[in-house]
Amino acid sequence: MDINPDSFLRDLFAKAVAVADPMAALPGVLGKKPEGRLIVVGAGKASARMAEALESAWGPCEGLVITRYGYERPCTGITITSAAHPVPDAAGEVATLEMLELMRGLTAEDTVVCLISGGASSLLTAPVPGVTLDALKQVNAELLASGAPISAMNALRKHLCQAKGGQLAAAAYPAKVVSYLISDVPGDDPGMIGSGPTVAEPENLDCALAALAPFGVTLPEHVEAAARAHAGVVMPDDERLSTTENILFASPLQSLQAAQEVAEAAGLRVEILGDALEGEARDVAQAQADLAKGKVGRGPRVLLSGGELTVTRRGDGVGGPNAEFALALALALEGAEGIHALACDTDGVDGAAEVAGAVIAPQTLATAQAKGVDAPLALAENDAHSFFEKIDAQVVPGPTLTNVNDFRAILITK
Structure with missing residues (x-):
């Protein structure tokens, strides 16, 4: 040879890598810029690049995107915030709470575009009430060291955060939500990409814990109690996801x-x-x-x-x-x-x-x-x-x- x-x-x-670059892949699926108020949010290691690609097609937009330190890209209107990956930090928590606040008070005339890629599970971090960031970081570190598949890890993460498992999209209801996804998970399940912030979650906390039990993962008692009390993941029949569309545009x-x-x-x-x-x-x-x-x-x-x-x-x-x-x-x-x-x-x-x-x-x-x-x-x-x-x-x-x-x-x- x-x-x-x-x-x-x-x-x-x-x-x-090049074929999965959002600058090459995203513009072809965007279509026309929506009429009315538009808010762009997102999280993941590719999210800043996705925001850059979106603004190159639509011009400056209002919004907030969280990416990994070192993965920032220049945007005109969208604010790019950086946080830690693979273990979450305070910067991610502050930015996620700010993003959830952006969702409040929207109407059916408004549109939210979500830009989600792998890494969002760590970057999009708002612990459920009663769980501190330090406790969440400890759980996350145990997950990463366990050898468990990413699908099982993300299933649990959804129950410990206020933005995952469909909760980000639900916070925007009744606005229309269009989520553009880059898959980093086996099988390209939208609900597993970044722990599915705009996708319904059919499994409860007991299912998530059962899947992790063979890998020796357990939750501290106070963390499990807080997750059960919050019960925030959005079920498939929830009306708040009726105005949400998820579009996968790049995959393994x-x-x-x-x-x-x-x-x-x-x-x-x-x-x-x-x-x-x-x-x-x-x-x-x-x-x-x-x-x-x-x-x-x-x-x-x-x-x-x-x-x-x-x-x-x-x-x-x-x-x-x-x-x-x-x-x-x-x-x-x-x-x-x-x-x-x-x-x-x-x-x-x-x-x-x-x-x-x-x-x-x-x-x-x-x-x-x-x-x-x-x-x-x-x-x-x-x-x-x-x-x-x-x-x-x-x-x-x-x-x-x-x-x-x-x-x-x-x-x-x-």
Whole structure:
């Protein structure tokens, strides 16, 4: 093959990110600017870019959007506020309460446009009465370390916040609400994207807790009592959501298909293993390593997959699901010739580190050994980011201003 595997894999990732850029994807679905009063609100790692794209199409608008620190974009009318992710902070709480206040007193003649992307679960933060921000942060940290799937985490988060599970849209009733969504969740369920601030939630708190019980997640007694007393999530038959429309305009599958086009243009066969894979990162890595080794000798090809993997915290290292997948994949491949791979988060942040992920090659383990870096120990300590930093194999694009979840590509060169 007449390609540089490292550069080629990075190009695939760049294409997957570019097709999900709100500046490219959002204007085509916006239509005409609504008549009457218009308020734009939103939250997520792509929300500021979405606001920028909206104003480029409609001109200056009134509103408030909350994004992650470092993901700000210039807007003329919409106020861009920054807060913490993945663990919420006071800035997010203040901004969320301000956003809810913007919703009050609207009429049926008004329109609210919501811009929601992954990350909104942390950024859109207004604890239910009786729960402090510190208590919510403690619950959130436990969720992130539990290894539970994002769907189960978000189901619980809805019951602990005044803006999730349809409550943001309900606060705007009787105004018309149009929500534009970028999916970062397996299956593209609108109710799971950012914990569904404009989507009804059919499951109660007991269902949410039952789904998390196998992962050892429980709520402090006072937090559970406060959530039950608030009972704020909006059920599917609630009239307050009758004027709400949810529009998905960017998804993991679209990004995988964009990468597929690039690979096929280079003469490679492409297999998409799925856009909604879940599970422990190291377990999925073992399964994909076995699959890749079985494909060697059948001709050059690329195996693509998306979704959102998880990591059960075992050590005190610095890592994330993509880097951990890449490290576990390298160990499982054991230097197999002709197999290169990349695993990155499309938002540019894997776990809590400002690193998207990593690339591996047949020489990855040999390079690490030559540098005195212990790969099995790094995996045991959940220290994948440190491992790849030491061997200069990280992918660090900076803020990508979008988020369609994990992107994994395995290149088989022979």
